Every structure is written in C-alpha cells, then in structure tokens.
Amino acid sequence: MDTAYGPAPRAPHAPEGRGASRIPFVLRAPFSGRTWREFLHLLLSLPIAVVMFSYAVTMLSLGAGLLITFLGIPVLAAGLLGCRGLGSLERMRAHALLGLDVRAPEPVRTARPGFMGRVGGVLKSGASWRHFLYCLLHFPWAVFAFSVSVTLWTAAWGLFTYPLWRWTFPMYLGQDGIQLYGDGTHGIYLDSPGEIAAASAVGLLLVLVWGGAVRGLSQVDRLLVHGLLGPSRLADRVTELESDRTAVSETAAADLRRIERDLHDGAQARLVALAMDLGLAKEKLQEDPEAAARMVDEAHGEVKIALQELRDLARGIHPAILTxxxxxxxxxxxxxxxxxxxxxxxxxxxxxxxxxxxxxxxxxxxxxxxxxxxxxxxxxxxxxxxxxxxxxxxxxxxxxxxxxxxxxxxxxxxxxxxxxxxxxxxxxxxxxxxxxxxxxxxxxx
Incomplete structure (x- = not known):
C-alpha cells in the first residue's frame, strides 16, 4: 500500500470569518443571519404544527373509530403515510432554515405484495409511527417556542428602538410615552431622556437574551427532527454494517486477485520454467552429462528461489509465526x-x-x-x-x-x-x- 506523504488537503473555510469568531457569541447572535433564519423557522412552526397536529389527531381518531369495520386499518395506514409526507417537508424546512441535514428514514418494507401487504408494512414501520409522534409532540412545543420567541422579540426590539418611535405617542395617542402605571388620576410614563435611555438599555439586554433564546429553542427543533424524522439507530447500524460488509468483500477480492497475480507471475512461472529445464536436462543426461549436471544445478537454484517466493506469499496471507x-x-x-x-x-x-x-x-x-x-x-x-x-x-x-x-x-x-x-x-x-x-x-x- 502506498501512502501519499506531503501537504495535507486544506480544509474549506468556515462560513463565519475569523473576525466574527473574536466577537462573543452573546453579542453577535442577535445580528447574525443564522439567528434570523432560526427565528423564521420558529414563526413558521406554529401554523405548520397546527396543520400537522390536526391531521394526525383526525386520522387517528377516524381510523380508531372505524376499527370495528375493515376500513379502520387502511385509514390508519393512510394517516401514517401522510405523516411521513409531512415529515419529509419538515426535513426540507429544517435543511433550508436550520442548516440541518437529516437523511430520509428507511423505506416501508412489505412482507407480501398487494394492497394489504403495503398496509401491513406501513403499520409495522417504526419510522411511520415516529413521524406520527412528531406531529403530536411538535404542536405543544411549537406553541411554547412561538410564544417565547415572539414575546421576547417584540419586547426586546421595541424597547431597544424606543427612542426612534417614541414620538408617535404625543403625536397620535396624546400621551408622553409608554405608560408604566395609571389609575385614572395620574400616570407614570417613559418620557424623560434618562428613562428613554434606560428603556433602550433594557431593550438591548433583552435583544441579547432573545438571540440566545432563539438559538436554544431552535436546538430543540433540531433534536426533534433528527430524533423522530430521520433513520433509527438500528437502521443506521444496518446501513453501516452493509457498507462494512461491502468494504470487507472488496478487500478480500483484491487480496485474492493479488495472490493469483503473485502466483501466476512469480512462483508458477518459475516452476513452469523449472519443469522445462529439467526436461531438457533429462534429454541431455545420456549425450552430455556435464551439461545436464549444470542444468540440474541451475534448476536447484530456481527451486530455492521458488520456495522463497512461496514462503513470502504464505507470509503475506497469514504468517505462521503470528499463529x-x-x-x-x-x-x-x-x-x-x-x-x-x-x-x-x-x-x-x-x-x-x-x-x-x-x-x-x-x-x-x-x-x-x-x-x-x-x-x-x-x-x-x-x-x-x-x-x-x-x-x-x-x-x-x-x-x-x-x-x-x-x-x-x-x-x-x-x-x-x-x-x-x-x-x-x-x-x-x-x-x-x-x-x-x-x-x-x-x-x-
């Protein structure tokens, strides 16, 4: 085996430059494109989760209610297939907005051909039920993540930019600023320069908190997608073993070809030449004994070389000293x-x-x-x-x-x-x- 020695291949540059890595995460997170893409993912999750949850519960209820008839089983299978389709769209959305690459799960395996074989394969598929579970679990999480991220976003960016839009209160609402307290006779407003600056500072702090919160909430989405919409660990292990088996088979085939080539080009060719030399020596034994003796002596040397080649070949297959x-x-x-x-x-x-x-x-x-x-x-x-x-x-x-x-x-x-x-x-x-x-x-x- 030959190994390339020399400069190793250079790794591709990271998406964010070196300068960005010097800025602390908490400062750059609210202003990075990744955070805003993840925020968009959280915003879209609520309406999508409502559709997925409604579909999953409806199909489950309908299928369970029809189990007393023959129609219940196909309805359940259709519901699971629909959940797999919705899961495929979720993987695409996670790839586009979260940068998460999740392989499609293992396909449905049918024990026998025909409609009922397909239905049975869907109902027995663990991946189908994981997609159904995702449709159920993602809804409450999407409600929580949407509420937290949107509330933080509006409060944080609203207070942070308060000096830019405070003028709307006296112009259109007839009050000096955001009202913190009011009981009908008097009120407390954010209207003095110090209070406006303090509100903006609090808003900046909340903006920083919002950036980290969005990253954390989207990480849970990644875990849900990866854990429920991708292939199972068992399927990954089967795929890995199949790949390993292919590699072992190719290695064994290459070793067999090498042994065949070494035998054909080395020991076998030498033994064929040796047999021809011994045949010639046999013919000359009566006519020219000295020439025959020289040929036998040369053949003896060839035998030693052939034996050494065979020993080297056997050592390459499995050395006796190792055993x-x-x-x-x-x-x-x-x-x-x-x-x-x-x-x-x-x-x-x-x-x-x-x-x-x-x-x-x-x-x-x-x-x-x-x-x-x-x-x-x-x-x-x-x-x-x-x-x-x-x-x-x-x-x-x-x-x-x-x-x-x-x-x-x-x-x-x-x-x-x-x-x-x-x-x-x-x-x-x-x-x-x-x-x-x-x-x-x-x-x-």
Missing amino acids: DRGLGPALSALAARCTVPVEVSVDLLARPAAAIEGIAYFTVSELLQNVSKHAAARSASVDVWRAEDRLMVLVTDDGRGGAHTGTGSGLAGLAERLDAVDGLLVVDSPAGGPTAVTAELPWRD
Whole structure:
C-alpha cells in the first residue's frame, strides 16, 4: 500500500470569518443571519404544527373509530403515510432554515405484495409511527417556542428602538410615552431622556437574551427532527454494517486477485520454467552429462528461489509465526525486514481474537512499508497495548511528515479496513514530522 506523504488537503473555510469568531457569541447572535433564519423557522412552526397536529389527531381518531369495520386499518395506514409526507417537508424546512441535514428514514418494507401487504408494512414501520409522534409532540412545543420567541422579540426590539418611535405617542395617542402605571388620576410614563435611555438599555439586554433564546429553542427543533424524522439507530447500524460488509468483500477480492497475480507471475512461472529445464536436462543426461549436471544445478537454484517466493506469499496471507507465537514475535520479525531501525514494544497479557490479531499485524506491516518508501525516516517505533476492551497500535517515525488520510491515499484504504471491524485510524503527521499513526481495534477474545 502506498501512502501519499506531503501537504495535507486544506480544509474549506468556515462560513463565519475569523473576525466574527473574536466577537462573543452573546453579542453577535442577535445580528447574525443564522439567528434570523432560526427565528423564521420558529414563526413558521406554529401554523405548520397546527396543520400537522390536526391531521394526525383526525386520522387517528377516524381510523380508531372505524376499527370495528375493515376500513379502520387502511385509514390508519393512510394517516401514517401522510405523516411521513409531512415529515419529509419538515426535513426540507429544517435543511433550508436550520442548516440541518437529516437523511430520509428507511423505506416501508412489505412482507407480501398487494394492497394489504403495503398496509401491513406501513403499520409495522417504526419510522411511520415516529413521524406520527412528531406531529403530536411538535404542536405543544411549537406553541411554547412561538410564544417565547415572539414575546421576547417584540419586547426586546421595541424597547431597544424606543427612542426612534417614541414620538408617535404625543403625536397620535396624546400621551408622553409608554405608560408604566395609571389609575385614572395620574400616570407614570417613559418620557424623560434618562428613562428613554434606560428603556433602550433594557431593550438591548433583552435583544441579547432573545438571540440566545432563539438559538436554544431552535436546538430543540433540531433534536426533534433528527430524533423522530430521520433513520433509527438500528437502521443506521444496518446501513453501516452493509457498507462494512461491502468494504470487507472488496478487500478480500483484491487480496485474492493479488495472490493469483503473485502466483501466476512469480512462483508458477518459475516452476513452469523449472519443469522445462529439467526436461531438457533429462534429454541431455545420456549425450552430455556435464551439461545436464549444470542444468540440474541451475534448476536447484530456481527451486530455492521458488520456495522463497512461496514462503513470502504464505507470509503475506497469514504468517505462521503470528499463529504460533503471537503479535510480539511476529512484529519483531516484521520490524527486522524494515529498511530503518524499528523498536518494538508489545504489552499484552493475553491474545485477542485471531482475526483482530491478523488485522493488527497487517496494519503495522503496511505502515512500516510506508515508512520505508515515503517517510525518509531514520528510525521508527511500534507500540502495542490493551486499553480496556480495545487493542491499541501506535506506529511512529521521525521522517518528513505530511501523511494524511485524504481521498486517494493509502491510509484512506487502511482506515476503511479498520472501520469495517469497528476500528479507528488516527494520523498525526505535521509537515516536517514526526508522524504518529494510531490504530484502535476492538478486543475480541
């Protein structure tokens, strides 16, 4: 496996500039576009939630009332399908206003074809009932969030801009300003310069509170959308396992192709040539014994080379020393073949499962190949230890650094292999070095 060493791909710039990050959140939140988009989401949530709640309750009531007849079950299924459609619109709204990307849930699976099979699939779908639950729960939350956000918004921005519109009171209402108290004989108004300034200051404080409140309220909306309108954890896990299975299958197929290529181009070709040389030597045995002896001697050398190639190939499939003696001796033998000095430290009181042991061995093998080919290092080290239920492997070198797991690099393929068994690969390789690659694997007895 070849790994690209050099400058790592540069990350895209964040939406907000560096200057904005220096301003405290509480000061910039009320004036950022994100806050106003989230506020718009809260405003739209109330009328949409009313429609969704009314639809869900109506369809549930109608379906439950008709359960004594055959029509109740299809009505319930239709109601759940409608809730899924409304949930799809909610995911689109959350994407547009909250910047939340939520994948569509798993599709309805039908046990048998036909109308009743489809109805049964909808009623058995957990995603359909989660959408129905969202339609019910979102309504009371939308009422609360709308009331709090609109009340804060009107009070905060009204008081903050009070000096700009106070003139409307004496001109159109015949009073000096906002009335704080009145009992028919006298009243208290915000009309003096000090009181106007104090009202504006309170308004500014409420504006800052409003910005944080909108962010907090919209976060609850994010949780509702993500938790009820997206795929379930079980569906995510199934998708992840299917992806891992594909990666494992592709890796196994690539390994088989490599073994076939090595056998065909290496040992097999050498053995075919050896058979031809021995045939020629047999023919010359009577006529020219000396020539035949030389050919047999050459064939003997070819046999040794073929045997070495077969041993190397067998070691690449699964080294015998790993099976017989474990990771410590196997990694020491691996380090002895590296082009730079490698210090190996293995601290394991027991052996993990054979599959995990093999993955750890080949991970170190590929990382040391990278050190030999690309790192321009003078030395390297391999450390292996157990941390609770995880097998930890750390490979470091003092080379030039710049290794990364970007698309197309060898480390990206290695990371995919580890991910297929719930493992993790972390690369720390600044330009100029040193490089530290940590592989974390599950410990399975």
